Amino acid sequence: MGQTQSPWALARGGRRTKRNLRPLSLSGSLATKFFETGIGRSLRHPHYRLYSLTNFASIMGIWQQRVAMGWLAWDLTHSGFWLGMLVTAEAVPLILLVAVAGAVVDRVDRLKLLRVLQITQVALAALLAALTVAGMINIYLLTLLSFCYGLVQSFHLPARMTMAPNLVPKDDLTPAIGLNSALFNISRFFGPMIAGVVIAQFGAGAAFVTAVFGMLAFSIGLQFVELNRHEQTGGKRKGLGSDILEGVTYVLRHTSIGPLLLLIMVSAIFSRSFLELFPGFADEVFDQGAEGLGILFSAVGGGGIVGAFWLANYGKTEGLMKVSLVTLFITAIALILFASTTVFWFALICAAFAGLTMAITANASQVLIQNTVDGAFRGRVLSLYGLTYRAGPSVGALLLGSASTLVGFQWPVILGGAFCLFSIALVIPGYKRLSSELEKTA
Template sequence: MTGFRSALHSIITKSTLRALRHRNFALVELAGWFSSGGVWFYRIGIQVLTWELTHSGLWLGIIAAAEAIPGILLSPVAGAYADRYDRLVMARIVQFVIMSVTAILAFATFAGWVDIYALLVLAMAHGAAAGFWTPVRLAMVPNLVPKEDLTSAIALHATMFNLARFLFPAMAAPVLAIWGAGMAFALNAASYLIYLVVLFFIVLVNPDERAERGAGMLANLKEGLAYVTGQVPVKQLFLMLIFTAVFMRAYLELLPGISDTIFSRGADGVAILVSAAGFGAMIGSLAVGNITRREMLLRIYFTSVLVAVLSLILFAATSQFWFGVAAVAVLSGAQMGVNVTAQVVVQSSVRGSLRGRVMSLWGVTNRSGPALGALLLGWMAVHIGFQWPILLAATLTGAVGIYVWSQRRAMQAAMEEDQAKL
């Protein structure tokens, strides 16, 4: 038993799992996993309910937009509030609001009161609350662990998200088939309740300084944008983030068309490709979480960019299905390497009083970029097929990657200067 405990302690303290040594982070991460899973019940449930009410593809798009747009618009404002006020208190309030909206939707669905217009209003309310949640959630991570475990914390956060993304949708299917969308919404509300309760049992052990409240909201937003566009290495990483979000991740939204037209596989091909992406993402995030030396971050970052670009080129160039599956797995793992290392650098570099605003812009880019890229590449695919647009996307991202790589010495120097200030 002593040997087992010693081995377990070694795994937790020396691997990606080392952030779990910290009680506050471990509680939040476990509750967050259930909450992320509940969100998938909500997403699939609202799609199914929309279809049942309208049998309209247009309404599916309208409800999706109603969910996304308020969050994208409000996220920067939420980031400013997260810098001004106590993030833990704000997290509790936002979780209560999201839980309440989802519980109302569940009750109304069970009662048979929901029509498409009520669903539209509730989707907008849910999206607005989710827009407030993202910057608070991201900004709180460095407040839950010491700086030396930040890489592990961010990697674990990404791993748990991807694990929920590929486990809970499969669980949602029988729930919807047996009990309907109302039960899916009720389970989502219950997951929010678990998260809310946990938030009352934690403290922020590494709180940031707060932004001045005297300045107006517009001035706060401008300050955050100025930091992102003017601070080395943050501006280079955000430039790369824009291209990876818009061009490198858009292929996921296009998989049904790619599976059918290039691989002749249909729905089963989509499922296999999505599973490969999830597997690669989990392996990638776990691998990157083992990084403990700050000087290694940029090296891993640029290596991951190179591997991701080459993998996307190979995926676009092949018509062999299983080779494409392997390329997607490697691509997703490399993308997690890019995302985790970049987020660690940004979170380590940004002033605490600006963290909420900076991470709100990070979240907005990650959320809106793939949809924008899918729209652009999908339009091109109508005219020239899927392969050439994806090859072009990989080439553009690679070109930007070369430019950002040329700035690596200035980026490393800025990181070392930030470290010296600690």
């Protein structure tokens, strides 16, 4: 007598055989493998998924706004000095408030702070869009808004960087930071490309308008994110000044975090700053206009996507110090070659390699710091990391941009690459000690 089949089995087309189950089993095993290895490990955590995906929408908007601001500044002035001044205006609050911001982030509810800051960022973006569309913008207002944006970012950046360790366990931190970087570089690939087309067709104002919606998505997403744990120090509160001094002392006395931050600062000033000069390179060196500017940024973003996914799937801290130094070396060579050519397609290849290695260097360094730092000091230490990551390129842009008014855009970038090579040579004698301290897992 045959076995009775359920209605569900009949609806699927008869008896469930091994042949019927194979595709389902295969897809299930692939999904399981994805979430157990590499970048998929970070996506097992639902609040991190929500956070990272809505943050991706915001970064897309930020890249469109950034490209449009650079092009608008160039269109208004045709001056390398003003390109540098625009990003320096953003960097000044980061430099002045870095210690205060880190201490505040370690004292308050980081998630609530980030929600308020993101809403403020949306408001600034909307104001910039309105002024530009209304034809009321000028280089002075643009620079002032850049300063205000930097003021918000002084607190936004360390608050945002503390999220990943509080949304995923420590074992999944490397793929989580790698995923953040991958999404950042995907947005750096598509955001500038979209911005270049929008600017060419409709003007900078339209690019600013589309940027607002991306930032708004992150603001909404943050309302539904919950942290797995809180790292704020318990017990009686000290004064804000004491917290600042305590954080600075922690970094200065730490035998590995301090030197690593110094290396990151040097590389940020003399390597990442070349991105801020892209409007001048696109127009004067390569004669490609706004669309060429978008393609240059997209080349860097495309390389960054590859680098970020590579790091995410690397998935461990062991060997990351060596990875950081090797990729910084490749970045320096790519910059020298980029600035030595006037052939646009070759420059795109160099920019892509620079994007790949800069993504690995920056995020490998962040993983090493996150892996080593005491959680109670995380906000203060990451505010210093944020200073190197954001203010470093701005300072470099002012230096290289000012030099470009005298000798053109190419020689300052070549010398910046050479300085990165010199900084690597200085670190090599202490390489083994730094590796052992920063890569330990226990």
